[in-house]
Amino acid sequence: DIQMTQSPSSLSASVGDRVTITCRASQSISNYLNWYQQKPGKAPKLLIYGASTLQSGVPSRFSGSGSGTDLTLTISNLQPEDCATYYCQQSYSTLYTFGQGTKLEIK
Amino acid sequence: EVQLVESGGGLVQPGGSLRLSCAASGFTFSSYSMNWVRQAPGKGLEWVSYIDSTSYPIYYADSVKGRFTISRDNARNSLYLQMNSLRVEDTAVYYCARDRSNGSYFLFDPWGQGTLVTVSS
Numbered sequence: 001d002i003q004m005t006q007s008p009s010s011l012s013a014s015v016g017d018r019v020t021i022t023c024r025a026s027q028s029i030s031n032y033l034n035w036y037q038q039k040p041g042k043a044p045k046l047l048i049y050g051a052s053t054l055q056s057g058v059p060s061r062f063s064g065s066g067s068g069t070d071l072t073l074t075i076s077n078l079q080p081e082d083c084a085t086y087y088c089q090q091s092y093s094t095l096y097t098f099g100q101g102t103k104l105e106i107k
Numbered sequence: 108e109v110q111l112v113e114s115g116g117g118l119v120q121p122g123g124s125l126r127l128s129c130a131a132s133g134f135t136f137s138s139y140s141m142n143w144v145r146q147a148p149g150k151g152l153e154w155v156s157y158i159d160s161t162s163y164p165i166y167y168a169d170s171v172k173g174r175f176t177i178s179r180d181n182a183r184n185s186l187y188l189q190m191n192s193l194r195v196e197d198t199a200v201y202y203c204a205r206d207r208s209n210g211s212y213f214l215f216d217p218w219g220q221g222t223l224v225t226v227s228s
Contacts, residue, residue, distance in 0.1 A: 001169070034214045036152075043202055043218035044144075044152065050212040087152050091213040094166050096142070096154040 002026055002090050006099035013078050014107045021073045021102045023066075023088035031067045032092035038101075039084045047086075048073065080106050109133040109217055111203050116222030123193050123226070129186040129203030129219055137181035140206035142215060143188050145199035145224075153199075156188065157206065171197075193226045200224075 003026035013019045023033065031051035036044040046055045048064040051071055061076045075082055083106045088099040115127040129141070143155040156177040157166040165177055176189040186203050200223050204215035 032212065034212075036215070038152075043220055044215070045218075046214055046216040049209060049214040053209070053212070055216070085151075089152075089154075089215070094157055094164075094213075095168070096157070098144075098152040098154060101151040 001095050002029060002093055002097050004088055004090055004097050004099040006086075006088055006102050008102060009100065010103040010105070012105040012107050015078055015080060017078045018074065018076045019078060019104065020075075021086055021088075021104075023071045023073070023099050025069045025071075025090055025092075028068045029071075029090045029092035031071075032090055033064070033066070033071045034089045034091060035062075035064055035073045036087045036089065037082075037084045038087065044087065049091075075104075078106065082106065109205070111205065111217060111219035113201060113203055113219045113222040116201065116224045118225045118227065119193055120228050121193060121195055121226055124189070124191045125193065125224060127188040127190065127201055127203075127222060127224070129188075131184045131186065131205070134205070136179075136184040141177075141179060141186045142204045142206050143177060143186075144202045144204055144215070144218075145197075146202070146221075147196070147199045150199075155201070158186070190224070193224075195226050198224060198226045 005024045033051045035048040038044040052064045112130045158177045174192045178187045200221040202221045204218045
């Protein structure tokens with residue numbers, strides 16, 4: 001199975017900051033990488049698929065990049081409502097796997 | 108509106124069984140593959156199982172293989188997860204999620220609200 005490792009596991013940033021979350025795959029997954037946002041008590045919500053394509057309705061301050069084994073999620077101009085846990089997921093293999101999550105706190 | 112609603116969760120003793128259901132509405136259920144994903148309390152997401160729109164192929168995570176069975180009834184727009192030989196470590200919120208493709212990419216959208224399974228004596 002493909003292992004996904006996210007870093008950092010948590011971070012704290014201020015409104016207006018730019019933050020980056022990294023997802024590393026145990027083998028190349030090309031750009032078959034999705035990002036989800038989960039707020040407490042809620043189901044996850046799709047943000048980005050295909051490593052860099054923004055899901056409809058997602059603010060443009062979210063962006064994704066990378067290919068192969070190292071992929072990133074960047075949030076620019078951080079807003080209070082971005083406080084959440086973010087997960088990457090590989091879809092290269094149908095034995096889907098998620099990263100362990102990155103908890104983002106707004107200072 | 109595309110909607111997924113899970114049910115069937117509850118408290119069960121170790122070694123027991125439980126059957127989860129996921130009712131789909133607002134889309135042509137028979138055209139989509141589906142997944143179960145779980146989240147233990149305070150932990151991350153763990154993919155559990157996948158079923159194709161035609162019920163073949165089916166895949167399972169190693170942690171549940173041989174104990175859980177995914178199935179679907181396209182006439183009833185419903186997805187199921189039969190969970191046997193339950194362990195304490197199976198305690199989690201269980202989500203169903205539609206497997207949607209966009210070009211060559213596969214993604215989970217939407218997700219249900221989840222149903223809590225607690226395995227405890």
